[in-house]
C-alpha cells in the first residue's frame with residue numbers, strides 16, 4: 001500500500017503520470033476542450049470581426065458558408081493545427097513578427113500547450129491537416145430542433161437549438177434548396193451550425209414554389225466514418241418548409 005502510494009507520487013513528480021499528454025491527441029477528447037476553454041470565445045463562429053476570418057476553432061472541418069454562389073471554405077481547427085501550436089508556444093524566447101502570441105494576455109498551461117504541439121506534429125506533411133483521431137468511446141450524438149419564427153416576403157427567419165449531452169462543441173451546416181449558377185435547384189448550405197441556440201435569416205428569392213426538406217449536418221468531433229474518411233457528421237432531417 002505504502003509502496004504503491006510512493007510509486008504513484010514518484011510518477012507524478014517525474015511527469016509520467018496518467019495526466020501526460022497523449023502522443024497523438026484526439027480532436028474530440030483532447031484538442032477541442034483546450035480550444036473551447038482558451039480560444040473559441042474569440043475564434044468561434046460567427047467570427048469576431050477583429051480576428052482572422054480564414055479559420056474557426058470551434059470546428060474540426062471547413063465550413064461551407066451560405067449565400068455565396070461558389071461555396072467558400074473557411075478552415076476548421078484541423079487545417080491550421082500548426083499555427084495553433086506556434087501561436088500558443090509559451091516559451092518566453094519565442095518571437096516572430098508574423099505570429100501574435102495566443103491567447104492574448106496570458107499563456108496556456110504546459111499540458112494544454114503540449115496537446116496542441118503533439119497534434120500539430122501529427123499533421124499530414126502534404127495537406128497540413130491534423131488527424132481527428134479516435135473519438136470518445138461512449139460518445140453521445142448531438143441533436144437539433146428547428147422552427148420557423150416568421151416570414152417577411154421571401155425571407156424566412158429560422159431558429160435552431162443544438163444539444164449535446166457530452167457538451168462537445170458542435171459545428172456543421174443546415175442544408176436546404178439553393179440555386180446553382182444556372183438557377184437550378186440543388187441542395188446546399190443555408191445556415192451554419194453552432195452549439196446552443198441561434199436565429200438566422202434565409203433568403204428564398206428565386207426558389208420555385210414547393211415543399212422542401214431541411215436537414216442538418218452535425219459534427220461533434222467524433223470519428224463517425226473511420227480514420228480515413230471525411231464524412232464525419234450525422235445528417236438528420238430537421239423540418240419541412242413550404243414555399244408559395
Ligand code: HEC
Nearest residue numbers: 038039042050051052083084087088098099100102103104
Ligand atoms: C481575446 C481574444 C482571443 C483569444 C482568447 C484567442 N485569440 Fe487568437 N487571435 C485574436 C486576435 C484579435 C487575432 C488577430 C491578431 C492580429 O492580427 O493582430 C488572433 C490571431 C490568431 C492567429 C493567427 C496568427 C496571427 O498571429 O495573427 C492564430 C493562429 C490564433 N489567433 C490562435 C489562437 C489560439 C490557438 C488561441 C487559444 C489558445 C487563441 N488564438 C485565443 C484573438 C484571440
